[in-house]
Amino acid sequence: MTGVWALLGAVAVVAVIGVVLRVQNGRIRTGRVGTDLPEPVRALLDPATPVTLVQISTTFCAPCRHTRALLEDLAGRTDGLRHVELDVTDRPEVAAGLGVLRTPTTLALDASGTELLRVGGVPERDALLAALRPHLPGPIG
Template identity: 70%
Template sequence: MTGVWALLGALAVAGAIGVLLKVREGRISRRDDSSTADLPAPVRELLAPGVTLVQLSTTFCAPCRHAKVVLRDLADRTEGLTHAELDITNLPDVAARLGVMRTPTTLALTADGTEVLRVGGVPKRDALLAALRPHLVPPSGG
């Protein structure tokens, strides 16, 4: 009977972990206070005018491919927004310096390297666009 209780306990713990991971998927964290001094060179090289969505991926990451589709489409449809992908499979020092614990992780960086937000997992398009709007320069009317 003890084995049954141990099994039920393990299933409950696994279920709770699954729910926690599902809730955190695509969550946006605001980072307006980040320092640009510690931005690794491979990331700095990707920056473009406006806001750059730097997607940190690894070679065998299936969710990374889905995130790439979402981010590329969003950047293609939004003025002042660029998407760039960096494979960090062989760059563990970059991941460590950025505090990346999972892939995909997306950093929204201004042209000067200021991190304005980050997303762990596959981003939700509408929520990401809403969070980015204050950082995007509106098109100049003529």
Template identity: 65%
Template structure:
């Protein structure tokens, strides 16, 4: 009988963990003040577009299937939105970049201002309209092309 209770408890914990992870996937989070103060790694700093109000830096790895889906969403969003630029940074060969940015999973999307300040981040595949709504205060005159 004890084995049944252990199995039942394990299933409850697994379902709760799965629901928590699903709820957090793709959620837009505002940057923490400590994240905005730290210097950017060189590959990220070089990827910033000074002509754009916001640069979306997608942190990816080579064999990440959700990263491909994220790339499609962010590229389309950047193409149709003035002041928004998208860069996909593969950190497979440079894990120190992910470590410096406190990235624990791929894909992770960082929205960076032209001066390098982190505005927000998304862990997992972002939802385009939700991300655009969160970025709206940082973009001057959003205009669909």
């Protein structure tokens, strides 16, 4: 009998996790302020580019690949926007320093390294572009 309840419980847990992740996925949050950027992330910044999207990935992350394709394409079509990927599989301290627990997480950083926003999971293209618009120069493709 215990097994039946455990089975029903497991199905309920899956349903809850599914709903939570669907709601959370792609949600744009405001960037963290007042924390020092870890050195490996700072090294990825380009002073000549207004916004750099730093995608935090691990080797074991399947949605990271979809996120990479989406962001590479977005950066390629948008003036003043770059995309770089940082694999932290063997450098968990970098992720810890950023407060990142889930991959992919994408940080939008300005040229000085200030975090503008961050997105957990696979971003939604239009919503991300709209949120970045105030920080980007000129027309957006």
